Amino acid sequence: MKDWRYTPTAVVLHNLIAGLIVATFPLGLYMSDMALSPRKLQLYSYHKWTGIVILLLAILRLLWRAAHRPPALPADMPHLQVSGAHATHFALYGLMLAVPLSGWLMSSALGFQVVLFGVLPLPDLIAANKATGHSLRSLHEWLNYSLLVLVMLHVGAALYHQFILRDGILRRMALGWGERK
Amino acid sequence: MRVLLAMLMTVSTANTMAAVFTVPLNDKSSITFISRQMGVPVNGHFTKFTSRIVFDPARPDVSRAEIDVALASVNAGSGEADDTVKSPLWFDVKAYPTATFVSDGLKALGGNRYQATGKLVIKGRSFPVVVPFTAVPAGTSMVLDGVIPVSRKQYAIGGGVWADPSVVADLVQVHFHIGLAPAHK
Ligand code: HEM
Numbered sequence: 001m002k003d004w005r006y007t008p009t010a011v012v013l014h015n016l017i018a019g020l021i022v023a024t025f026p027l028g029l030y031m032s033d034m035a036l037s038p039r040k041l042q043l044y045s046y047h048k049w050t051g052i053v054i055l056l057l058a059i060l061r062l063l064w065r066a067a068h069r070p071p072a073l074p075a076d077m078p079h080l081q082v083s084g085a086h087a088t089h090f091a092l093y094g095l096m097l098a099v100p101l102s103g104w105l106m107s108s109a110l111g112f113q114v115v116l117f118g119v120l121p122l123p124d125l126i127a128a129n130k131a132t133g134h135s136l137r138s139l140h141e142w143l144n145y146s147l148l149v150l151v152m153l154h155v156g157a158a159l160y161h162q163f164i165l166r167d168g169i170l171r172r173m174a175l176g177w178g179e180r181k
Numbered sequence: 182m183r184v185l186l187a188m189l190m191t192v193s194t195a196n197t198m199a200a201v202f203t204v205p206l207n208d209k210s211s212i213t214f215i216s217r218q219m220g221v222p223v224n225g226h227f228t229k230f231t232s233r234i235v236f237d238p239a240r241p242d243v244s245r246a247e248i249d250v251a252l253a254s255v256n257a258g259s260g261e262a263d264d265t266v267k268s269p270l271w272f273d274v275k276a277y278p279t280a281t282f283v284s285d286g287l288k289a290l291g292g293n294r295y296q297a298t299g300k301l302v303i304k305g306r307s308f309p310v311v312v313p314f315t316a317v318p319a320g321t322s323m324v325l326d327g328v329i330p331v332s333r334k335q336y337a338i339g340g341g342v343w344a345d346p347s348v349v350a351d352l353v354q355v356h357f358h359i360g361l362a363p364a365h366k
Contacts, residue, residue, distance in 0.1 A: 036261045038348040045219040111224065111258060118220035 004071050004172065011175050013061040017054055017096060021151070024050045025144065048107065048114050051100040052122070058096035065093070071172055088153055095147045101125075102140040109133035202236040202323040202361035209324070209360025212250055214331075217350035225262075229254035236323060236361055238316060241295060246284045248357065252303075253278060270341045277304045282312075282329070293317050301329065303336040314357075325359045 006014070024047060031043040073082055107114050108124035110133035115121045126132065161169040213226040229251035236244045252272040257263050267274045284299035290313070297312045314327025331353045333339050339349060 036265050038342055038345055041218050041348050045221070113221055115220040 005176070006071060006173055007064075007068065008175055010061070010064055010068070010070075011173055013057055013064065014173055017057050017061065020050050020054050020057070021096075021147070024054065025148070028144065045115075045118065048103065049117055051103050052114060052116055054096065055100035055104070058093070058100075061096070062093060074167055074169070085157065088150055088157070091146075091150050092154060095143060095150065099140070099143045099147055102136055102143050106133055106136035106140050109136050200238075200321075200323075200363040202238075203234060203364040204362040205232045205234065206322060206360035206362055209319075209322070209358075211358045212248075212355065213358075214353050214355045216353045219348060223258060225255065225257040225266075227251065227254050228256060232359055234325075234359065234361060236316065236325065238289075238323070241287045241289045244284075244287045246282070246287075246297060246299070248282045248359075250280045251278060252280055266339075270343055271339050273304060282310070284312075297327075301331070303331070303338065306336050308335060319360070322360055322362045325357070325361065327357055329355045329357070331355055 005011075027043060027047045027050070031040060031047055034040040034043070073085065104114055104122070105125050108126050109129050111128040111130075113121055113124055158170055161167050210230075210232070211226060212230050213224060215222050215224055217223070227250050230249060232246065232248045234244075234246040234248075236246070253267055253274040255263055255266050255272070257266045266272060269276070272280075280301070280303040282299055282301050284297045286298045288296055290296050293315050295314055295316055297314065299310060299312070300307050301310045310329055312327050312329050314325050317324050317326070331338070333349070333351050333353060334344070334346075338353075343349060
């Protein structure tokens with residue numbers, strides 16, 4: 001039972017990204033319905049900044065994942081659940097990249113360069129073009145709704161393991177000191 | 182031969198220098214601006230402006246310029262931004278439809294660089310400005326390019342909730358690019 005837990009690096013990245021998504025998602029919904037105001041410009045910037053940080057952390061996380069095999073799932077887990085978990089995790093990794101990338105592409109297309117934290121200008125990924133920008137806005141929205149569905153599945157599964165199956169799987173993605181299964 | 186060439190060159194230079202440029206070429210002219218919002222440079226432009234310019238590269242002292250910009254023709258990136266910029270807190274285009282630059286002096290700085298002085302009037306406020314610009318021949322016409330930095334605070338453009346320069350920076354760089362054909366003889 002050596003590697004039954006994710007490494008502390010993986011756990012920290014998981015929780016940072018989860019926390020940032022939980023903040024960035026409702027911020028996106030809220031800000032896009034606001035009338036133009038200085039507050040709106042600020043919130044758009046904060047949204048872009050946290051989104052880009054998520055993108056960077058997601059890249060780190062994929063690098064970690066490429067170099068590590070995640071801890072094995074319980075041997076008695078039904079085959080369908082195992083495939084389900086793998087598919088969800090795979091899609092979540094994809095969306096962690098695709099959602100912020102679509103946001104960045106949208107900003108470039110709409111003619112707004114992303115300046116991280118107001119000081120570090122990031123390159124525009126594509127040339128400014130209003131029509132492309134509007135398509136990318138819809139893409140960002142749809143990828144976000146896919147993300148929402150997958151996160152609900154993911155959290156639902158975690159709670160199911162914790163409270164119905166009581167198999168302690170939740171602790172795999174926790175920083176624990178000392179205690180063992 | 183060399184003398185002839187030199188003479189020809191003198192004549193042709195004299196011809197260009199003798200030309201006085203007064204006819205604005207609308208399709209070769211633009212007035213654009215860059216504001217900074219949360220550190221992000223954002224482009225905009227005006228679609229309607231008129232200029233009355235007499236530009237004589239050989240006689241900067243008798244050259245003069247007056248440029249009127251129809252502020253309601255602003256394009257600030259989106260319909261919502263345009264409406265905001267036309268509203269009373271910003272340009273207040275109903276009360277002050279036009280921004281005007283009028284020169285009161287012009288001098289050569291060497292090469293194709295010149296400098297105009299004059300006053301810039303926006304929202305009924307008038308302040309002196311110094312405007313360095315370049316004049317570059319393009320075929321038979323002349324192209325003037327320069328930048329006027331405009332302080333939002335000085336002209337009360339974007340007051341109230343918009344005053345905070347950490348959201349929209351105080352300085353807006355207004356770039357004029359004006360093509361001029363020679364005066365009809
Ligand atoms: C994982 C990171 C991100 C998440 C979870 C996220 C989430 C969202 C959500 C839920 C919305 C509202 C969509 C709607 O209109 O219904 C939104 C809008 C928006 N997002 Fe993101 N976003 C992320 C990253 C980014 C990035 C990196 C950028 C740009 C660099 C960005 C730019 C925008 C913009 C400009 C809008 C507003 C679109 C509009 O005006 O309607 N987002 N985001």
